Amino acid sequence: MKIFILKDIKEGAWGGANQFFRLLKKKFEQRAVLALTPHDADIILIDSYQRLQESLHLKKKYPEKKYIFRLGPLFYLHRGWHWKSMDRLVVSVVNACADGIIFQSAWSKEKFTALGIHESIHATVIHNSADRSIFQYKKRNISRQQKEKIHIVSSSWSANKLKGGEHVAYLDQQIGKKFQFTFIGNTTYTFEHIVHVSPKESDALAEIMDASQIYVSAAAHEACSNAIVEAMSLGLPVVALDSGANKEIIGDRGVLYQKKEDILQAIDTCIASYDAISERLAGWHPDAASAYIIFFEHCILKRNVLTKRIVLLWLKLKATCIFAFIKLVDKIVY
Template sequence: MLKVHLTGGDNRNWALDEDYRTIHSALEGRVKFVDLRHAQVVHSVYPRRLAKLPQASLIGKQIICNQTLGVPHFLGKPASRYALERAGLWISRSREAVEDFNALGIASLLVPYAVDTSVFFPLALDERNRLRTKWSIPLDRYLIGNFHRDTEGADLTRPKFMKGADVFLEVVTALHRLGHPIHILLAGPRRHYLRRGLRERGVPFTFVGTVTQDDDYPDNILDRRVLNQLYRVLDLCLVTSRRRTEGGPHAILEAAASRCKIMSTRVGQAPDVLRPDCVVDHPIQFLDPISKDIADNWLETTLDPHEEAVHRAHTVEAIGPPLQEAYGRLKAVAAFRPRPLRPNQVRKRRDSLWSRRVRKVLSAFVRRRGPHTVSLWHKFFQPPYGGGNQFLLALERCLRSRHGMDVRRNEIHRGIDAYLLNAVQFDIRKFERRRLARLRLAVLHRIDGPIHLYRGTQTRDLDEKTYRLNRTYAGATVIQSFWNLKEIVKFPYQPVLPVVVHNAADRAIFHGAGRSPFDRNRRIRIIASSWSANPRKGGAVYKWLEEHLDWERYEFTVVGNLSEELDIANHMPPMNSESLAEVLRQHDIYITASRHDPCSNALVEALSCGLPALYYDDGGHSELVGYGGLPFTRNDEIPGQLERLVASYEMFQHMIAPPDMGDVAATYLEILRDLADGR
């Protein structure tokens, strides 16, 4: 019998532990569970746990890993590169995750999440009112709830991006303002953000748990049988997680198994389990169907198909065959062997016992700050200039001011701890000429593109040069969007240990403070911006918009260079960041029609100034905008989408969540630190 070491739970009696229990139960009798030392196969239900296992203990073993997050979100974690390097086979929990892995050429098999139907099951109807009375919940209200954590870790003020607590708040606020008799039910730990937000907006709610202003994790984790009762008293379980951020959530299975009505954003396994009319692409689409259910209970018709979907594919018994199929594929999975370092890469030092002891004492001090000196290799220009230049200037300032780094420009010598190379936009000859023959480099390579997609096939040689540099020097690679990574893999090229990190704007410059108030009683102000006059930046679309815009209802401004001549719109010349930010804050809606744009810095700047966006659905735009705007694929869709943005402007604006420069710089720093340490 195959010897398997199963790992990855966190002993919190929450989602990871539940996943561990269901996988363990499904494998029971099929494999022999052993400790790590004696295992032939290591199966981790959590990628981060796999990344933390000692590399030496994994050599010669076949490795399986469950994907708990959406693939793009997972690839944004610096530790993901270790898990990707180690796992020979990935267990995906949704069809979307399988497709995303396949797009990257990564072996993956669908084994759905399972729910314990002995814990989550329908309760008698007469229990509903009794339980509502027990928890002092009004009997005559339409009860909406979910039981996710709201906040990012122990920071109880910042909404958890993945779970969309801010999105939930916007949806229920809109329903409340429509006059619907709703009441919100919250339970579980770290619900501080929603409790505070609902109170401020006057939306009535009940919290089941111990109310405290301090961190209540794990104290407010409820027994899962109590959760089953909570699902049963709800009129609607509302899942507002952001797309491609998580593999579950478990709430979808738990609610369906409990015969609780449920609607969800298009996230993880939601489309695999729920009826299509219960899954929305944008939270604005929740309002009409929920309003209809309040009026006529139409969601009652979804209970049978949802419960049947759970019992068909999402029980411990149901996941046994696909899990067995995954183990059957191990014959084609190579045992783990560490990737050999290239001659120029930093290696872990093999020092004396005394040296190791000294470093151990100092390690906490050093690692907290990362490498002390970083050299950025890029041809810097005084703004106004292109988006990559703008981002690197902002990153440089943040690394210095917030993280205390000594940041140099285009230097190479033994005093540098780590290097950040920007694609091919630096003096490559100087870098390669000055690289000392015996100097081992810790290099993070930031790449975008493929360049030929937005500059034309004549620039394909720049892509080849980028990938040569990546193969030769990179210890890890920053890719600017998931779309960007998929297109690079199509090239075809596999970047060295990629991590997806979006660009961010300097929030000291690009922010919403001092914005002109939005007012539907005046003309709505639309703006676009671009440094480049490349036709792929959307000039033809802006010309079409000028010709078809209702000028009595809208104004239109374009800042920067353009491939088309505009006759009516206000066309302003390129300007520095401070001036551009001021102009953005005077407008209401940002439009971008650029194509094959991996991570538009102009779009990030506009979002950071609080402008909902109308964007051409291509490149990395949808990843940046999220729920803070709407897409278009044809010019004639623009007027209708503009009207939708105006009609629900406040809701769109509140759901803007641009990348934060502090988070982005911290991610860069973590990777640079690891590379400098030879990891």
């Protein structure tokens, strides 16, 4: 079995989805299942709307191959009302062409099902995982001296307002000298007490996070936050906004809060429960790449989904119009 990843994977510091696909590519290469071209693949893995039009072209050219879609966030929740047309386009293409679906979380599956994903399509839920050669687990505790100056870290590649910048800015005004706090990534806010550093490649990011005791995520509507997964892989207890799939991903390995005014209390609760949370993180070792391969093997045994050419042509036309619409509205709004 050979797998082709239909996604532009970038080197260097980038967003969570890109970093996860770098890990998948690395693991597939190690297991000798990575195909370098669609022609040589049995499985075509497509990431949401990324290169969606090309996936329709490939479905027409290679109808015998298996097309697996990885679905996570609903983009209208992050990017505005006009992106709902893109989410619905993804649903239309998946319903017509998918031989399988990998949802990043049960939350994501529920949201896409509500948008109209056919429940008859072979599907599974697989959470993201981090590169353990970089984000290496370390058992952690907080000494009495450290409690005087807890080091907290947070990160975000995107400066989108729903990535939690407002909550971090609120913390900046509340913490004073109580905590050391480092924010890594992009933001539109200026901080007085929090140290802000630019986005980092995974090795440098892991080094900064590893020197901390608690990871804070204030992002809303996350399908499976790669940043949270990386933090927990390091053994860092997480304080996160109770939104999206955060509760599902974190479980009892952190503390959730409801609104920005509750975040300091959540941090205090995390400190009070630190040893117990740290113990629970010791046995947390997800392996998404292995789970993907097992799912692909199941999909290989299923009958191919055949899509009529007229449907593919209609979807390509629809996709062209929606991509143009999104680009136009984004230009006006932003």
